[in-house]
Each structure stands twice: as C-alpha cells, then as structure tokens.
Amino acid sequence: xxxxxxxxxxxxxxxxxxxxxxxxxxxxxxxxxxxxxxxxxxxxxxxxxxxxxxxxxxxxxxxxxxxxxxxxxxxxxxxxxxxxxxxxxxxxxxxxxxxxxxxxxxxxxxxxxxxxxxxxxxxxxxxxxxxxxxxxxxxxxxxxxxxxxxxxxxxxxxxxxxxxxxxxxxxxxxxxxxxxxxxxxxxxxxxxxxxxxxxxxxxxxxxxxxxxxxxxxxxxxxxxxxxxxxxxxxxxxxxxxxxxxxxxxxxxxxxxxxxxxxxxxxxxxxxxxxxxxxxxxxxxxxxxxxxxxxxxxxxxxxxxxxxxxx
Amino acid sequence: xxxxxxxxxxxxxxxxxxxxxxxxxxxxxxxxxxxxxxxxxxxxxxxxxxxxxxxxxxxxxxxxxxxxxxxxxxxxxxxxxxxxxxxxxxxxxxxxxxxxxxxxxxxxxxxxxxxxxxxxxxxxxxxxxxxxxxxxxxxxxxxxxxxxxxxxxxxxxxxxxxxxxxxxxxxxxxxxxxxxxxxxxxxxxxxxxxxxxxxxxxxxxxxxxxxxxxxxxxxxxxxxxxxxxxxxxxxxxxxxxxxxxxxxxxxxxxxxxxxxxxxxxxxxxxxxxxxxxxxxxxxxxxxxxxxxxxxxxxxxxxxxxxxxxxxxxxxxxxxx
Numbered sequence: 001x002x003x004x005x006x007x008x009x010x011x012x013x014x015x016x017x018x019x020x021x022x023x024x025x026x027x028x029x030x031x032x033x034x035x036x037x038x039x040x041x042x043x044x045x046x047x048x049x050x051x052x053x054x055x056x057x058x059x060x061x062x063x064x065x066x067x068x069x070x071x072x073x074x075x076x077x078x079x080x081x082x083x084x085x086x087x088x089x090x091x092x093x094x095x096x097x098x099x100x101x102x103x104x105x106x107x108x109x110x111x112x113x114x115x116x117x118x119x120x121x122x123x124x125x126x127x128x129x130x131x132x133x134x135x136x137x138x139x140x141x142x143x144x145x146x147x148x149x150x151x152x153x154x155x156x157x158x159x160x161x162x163x164x165x166x167x168x169x170x171x172x173x174x175x176x177x178x179x180x181x182x183x184x185x186x187x188x189x190x191x192x193x194x195x196x197x198x199x200x201x202x203x204x205x206x207x208x209x210x211x212x213x214x215x216x217x218x219x220x221x222x223x224x225x226x227x228x229x230x231x232x233x234x235x236x237x238x239x240x241x242x243x244x245x246x247x248x249x250x251x252x253x254x255x256x257x258x259x260x261x262x263x264x265x266x267x268x269x270x271x272x273x274x275x276x277x278x279x280x281x282x283x284x285x286x287x288x289x290x291x292x293x294x295x296x297x298x299x300x301x302x303x304x305x306x307x308x309x310x
Numbered sequence: 311x312x313x314x315x316x317x318x319x320x321x322x323x324x325x326x327x328x329x330x331x332x333x334x335x336x337x338x339x340x341x342x343x344x345x346x347x348x349x350x351x352x353x354x355x356x357x358x359x360x361x362x363x364x365x366x367x368x369x370x371x372x373x374x375x376x377x378x379x380x381x382x383x384x385x386x387x388x389x390x391x392x393x394x395x396x397x398x399x400x401x402x403x404x405x406x407x408x409x410x411x412x413x414x415x416x417x418x419x420x421x422x423x424x425x426x427x428x429x430x431x432x433x434x435x436x437x438x439x440x441x442x443x444x445x446x447x448x449x450x451x452x453x454x455x456x457x458x459x460x461x462x463x464x465x466x467x468x469x470x471x472x473x474x475x476x477x478x479x480x481x482x483x484x485x486x487x488x489x490x491x492x493x494x495x496x497x498x499x500x501x502x503x504x505x506x507x508x509x510x511x512x513x514x515x516x517x518x519x520x521x522x523x524x525x526x527x528x529x530x531x532x533x534x535x536x537x538x539x540x541x542x543x544x545x546x547x548x549x550x551x552x553x554x555x556x557x558x559x560x561x562x563x564x565x566x567x568x569x570x571x572x573x574x575x576x577x578x579x580x581x582x583x584x585x586x587x588x589x590x591x592x593x594x595x596x597x598x599x600x601x602x603x604x605x606x607x608x609x610x611x612x613x614x615x616x617x618x619x620x621x622x623x624x625x626x627x628x629x630x
Contacts, residue, residue: 144478166404272343273344276616289487296495305376
C-alpha cells in the first residue's frame with residue numbers, strides 16, 4: 001500500500017490543508033481530565049446521562065458518546081514491585097566502598113544488591129489514556145451516511161453537519177470504535193469535530209490546548225507520526241517493552257487514524273478494538289452475495305411458474 | 311539481576327476489578343467496545359415489510375408475464391401494502407423525522423441505506439401507482455410499465471437490507487454478510503408467496519405456493535449455514551432476546567412450508583400455511599436484529615475474534 005498523501009485533497013482543490021490530527025501519548029497522561037472539561041466547555045456539550053459513581057477507578061465518564069468527545073480511561077493493574085530494604089542497601093554500599101570497589105555503584109554481579117532486595121510485594125500500575133474520535137482515513141461513519149451530513153474537511157478530519165443530519169443512526173453501529181452516538185433529546189448524531197471551528201481560526205483544539213503534560217499533541221499528522229516513532233524508540237530503549245503505537249499504521253483496517261495513540265498495554269485493555277476494520281472494506285463482497293441471492297429469488301420465481309398455475 | 315524472587319502466582323495484566331468470567335479476553339471493565347445500534351424494532355419490521363413488498367412486486371410481474379392475472383393483481387396489492395407500511399416504520403425511527411427527505415440530497419454508493427433509499431423511492435411509487443391503476447382499471451399501459459419497473463427492482467429491495475445491516479461493525483451482522491442476503495431473500499420469497507397464497511384462489515395460486523415453500527427452505531437452510539459459519543458469534547442467536555424469535559422463525563417457517571406444500575390446494579390450509587410463513591419471516595428479521603444488538607453489547611464478541619486474528623497474523627498460539 002502506498003503512503004497516503006499528507007492531505008485529503010479531494011473536492012477542495014486549492015483549499016486543501018495539511019491533514020491535522022492528535023497524537024495521544026498515554027505514557028505521560030496524568031488523568032487530570034482537563035481535556036474532558038475543556039472539550040465540554042468549548043463545544044457547549046450537555047450532560048451525557050445521569051451523574052453516578054461507577055466504582056471503576058477514577059472513571060465516572062466511562063465512554064465516548066454523543067455529548068462526551070474526550071474520555072479519560074483509568075486502568076489499575078496489580079503488579080509485583082520489589083521490596084527494597086534501604087538500610088541493608090546503604091550498609092552494603094558502604095561496605096563495598098570500604099572494600100575499594102572501583103565503581104561508585106554496588107556490583108550487581110557480586111550479589112550485594114540482590115540480597116538487599118526482598119521478596120516482591122503487590123503494587124499497582126496505573127494506566128491513564130484520553131480517548132477521542134479517531135478521524136479514520138477510511139471512516140465508516142462517513143461512508144455509510146446516507147444524507148452527506150458526515151463529511152471530510154479540508155483538514156482531513158471527519159465532521160457531522162448538524163443542519164443536515166436526520167438522525168438515521170447508521171453511523172452509530174458503523175463506527176468500529178463506538179465513538180459516534182445519537183443524542184436522545186435532539187435526535188441527531190454527534191461526535192468530536194477536532195474543533196473544526198478553532199482549526200479554521202488557526203487555533204489548536206481545546207483538549208490539546210488544555211493538556212498540561214502534552215500527552216495530547218495536536219499537529220500535522222505526518223509530523224506527529226515522526227514524533228510518535230521517536231517516542232516509541234525512546235520507551236523501548238528504556239525497557240518499556242509493552243509500549244506500542246495504535247492506529248499509527250496506514251496499512252491497518254481503518255487506514256490509520258488522524259488521531260492515534262501510544263499505549264502501554266494491549267488496545268483492548270483501554271477499551272479499544274485490537275484490530276478494527278472499516279466495515280465498508282467488505283461491502284463489495286456483501287453486494288456480490290446480495291446479487292447472488294437476488295438471482296436466486298428470480299430463479300425461484302421462474303421455477304415456480306414453470307409448473308403451471310395449479 | 312538474577313531471577314526474580316518467588317511471588318504469588320498472579321496474572322499481572324489483570325486489573326484489580328472483576329472481569330466478565332469468560333476465560334481469555336481482556337476489556338475495559340467489561341464495557342462495550344461498540345455502541346449498540348439505535349434502531350428500534352420497527353426497523354426490523356421494515357426489513358420484513360420491505361422484503362414482502364420487493365418479492366411481491368417481482369411475483370406480480372412474473373404472474374403477469376405468465377398470464378396469471380388474478381395472482382398478479384393480488385401480489386401487486388400486497389406489494390403496495392408493504393411499501394405503504396414501510397414508510398412510517400422508517401420515518402418514525404429517524405431522530406429527525408421531518409428531515410426524511412435529506413436522504414434524497416445524495417446517492418452514496420458506499421452507503422447501502424442511500425442505495426436502498428433510491429431503490430425504495432423508485433419502486434414505491436411505481437408499485438403503488440401500478441396497484442391503483444390495476445384496481446381501478448385506469449392507465450393500463452402506464453400501470454404495466456410501472457409493474458415492470460417495480461418487478462425488476464423487487465429482488466434488490468428484498469436483499470439490500472441484508473447488506474445494510476452487514477455494513478456495520480456489529481459482529482453478528484458484519485461477519486454474516488455473505489450469508490444474510492440469502493436468509494433475507496428466502497424470507498422475502500416465503501412471505502410474498504405466503505401472502506399471495508392467502509389472497510389468491512388456490513386454483514391460481516400454485517406458483518405462489520411453490521415460491522413460498524422454496525423461499526422458506528432457502529431461509530431455513532441459509533440461516534443454518536450462517537450460524538455454522540459464524541461459530542461463536544452465533545451465540546447471540548441462542549441467547550435472549552434473539553433466541554425466542556429465532557426459534558419461532560424456525561418453527562413457523564418450517565410448519566408453514568409443510569402445511570402449504572402438502573395441503574396448500576385446500577383453502578384453510580393455504581391460509582394457515584401462508585400466515586405461518588409471514589410470521590416466520592417477520593420473526594427471522596427480528597432474530598437477526600436482536601442478535602446484532604447483543605453482539606455489539608458484549609465486548610467478547612468484538613475483542614475475541616479481533617485478538618485471535620492478530621495472534622494468528624503474528625504467529626502467536628491463540629490465547630483463547
């Protein structure tokens with residue numbers, strides 16, 4: 001598969017802009033939810049259902065929805081952590097130094113460190129991740145929309161036009177990530193616009209603007225790709241083997257995301273589908289089957305009349 | 311550092327919270343990955359009325375070509391009724407019913423709903439017009455032309471709804487996309503044949519009965535093949551709320567085919583058999599509809615097959 005162009009030029013002629021997106025680096029997310037708040041505020045989003053406690057870590061938002069366009073996930077994982085006996089460690093280090101060890105550090109091979117490490121005890125690894133619409137390269141929501149309400153902007157993002165949407169609901173089950181939904185009181189489908197209004201005024205989206213750790217990075221998708229690759233290398237070199245990029249690959253089932261992620265565990269742990277596929281990829285095969293089935297119906301009719309009228 | 315000290319054996323990747331007990335899949339607190347469809351049961355009934363209308367339009371045209379005027383008239387009336395019943399079912403399900411006509415702004419080939427809208431928009435007025443012309447005996451030539459248009463599009467109307475549901479991320483629908491059109495085509499033929507068998511005098515309803523029985527057999531066989539190919543994704547068909555509709559569909563379609571096939575030349579049997587096939591057809595669509603919702607709700611149906619696919623691609627022995 002050849003690399004996609006940096007822009008989706010189709011239909012925009014000279015007005016096409018570089019493709020813009022998000023790189024969400026979850027390894028530096030602190031779970032502050034500033035993105036959720038900034039998004040709600042800027043986009044004037046109403047409350048998404050009754051407020052309640054879920055008991056699931058610090059997450060009472062739980063999912064993206066018609067009125068929730070950023071969602072911070074909190075995952076608590078039990079991990080063994082070494083129980084360091086600091087006093088013994090200090091004593092050993094002093095002893096090693098007195099014995100004239102050449103390096104300043106205790107010799108690992110000599111066994112002095114190991115003895116200072118007690119049996120592992122239970123600890124917690126806390127993963128946090130801010131989820132958002134992926135603005136897929138092959139966007140199923142847009143492809144199935146029968147009114148043209150969903151469209152691809154000059155920035156390569158995917159946006160619903162509220163004055164066109166008639167609430168048919170087709171985009172809702174078409175999204176492989178469960179992002180877009182219909183607002184009950186209003187009847188129309190809503191999702192993240194990647195702050196289309198702000199982009200047109202050369203501002204960054206509200207969530208990225210509010211993120212205090214730059215876990216949410218906004219920019220040109222090709223530049224974000226380079227930044228993400230570099231960050232992944234850095235983490236792998238530091239021994240974080242579980243670090244992986246999600247929706248970075250343009251050869252994946254949705255053609256890569258305009259919003260993509262660096263994760264520290266498998267995607268499904270964060271509530272992402274591990275191998276999402278844009279549903280329209282299989283559409284030609286479905287139409288072919290329908291054609292054969294329609295042919296069977298015609299053949300059946302012909303056979304039914306071949307037997308005469310009784 | 312040497313080997314880690316012994317620790318209590320514990321899966322380090324499991325969050326502290328309890329997960330769905332199913333052994334080997336991971337998720338975010340067991341929450342759905344997908345949004346459930348927002349379509350009401352009326353939409354499933356539309357799959358039935360639309361299928362009935364489509365197959366009946368084709369039955370009417372075939373009967374006309376065969377010179378069976380009585381059967382043609384009855385099938386035409388059924389088709390027009392199906393079309394008229396479909397409209398409110400579809401419009402009222404929209405979040406913004408007053409914007410129904412926004413569907414007519416575009417023709418989007420990648421959207422089966424858009425394609426279907428145009429099929430319906432062409433077939434609907436044609437078949438209603440043809441039925442009115444036929445009943446009142448006016449505009450005979452225009453009526454016949456409209457019958458040809460409607461009859462030619464009938465098979466498309468009867469099957470496109472299968473593509474519509476398959477063209478989603480819903481596992482029980484998407485993964486069945488190569489089989490659902492046959493289920494829907496068979497179901498539509500059974501309904502159209504059954505309805506005509508009820509209305510048309512038995513002496514002239516032979517072709518309708520044969521279509522009905524053949525359709526029911528195709529519906530049952532295709533549903534069986536579909537479930538086998540779905541493997542574990544067929545589970546939602548065997549769980550509430552889809553189970554009772556799937557069971558009823560099987561029983562009613564099977565019994566209807568039997569009654570119509572063996573005793574359909576007698577009036578009471580024709581009515582009973584036809585009614586059973588209509589019931590079976592409607593239940594079949596409801597079963598598909600409900601099974602899809604369940605497969606979207608339970609993350610194991612989304613994560614499981616995708617993880618297995620990834621592992622297979624990476625050459626990792628399956629974790630499931």
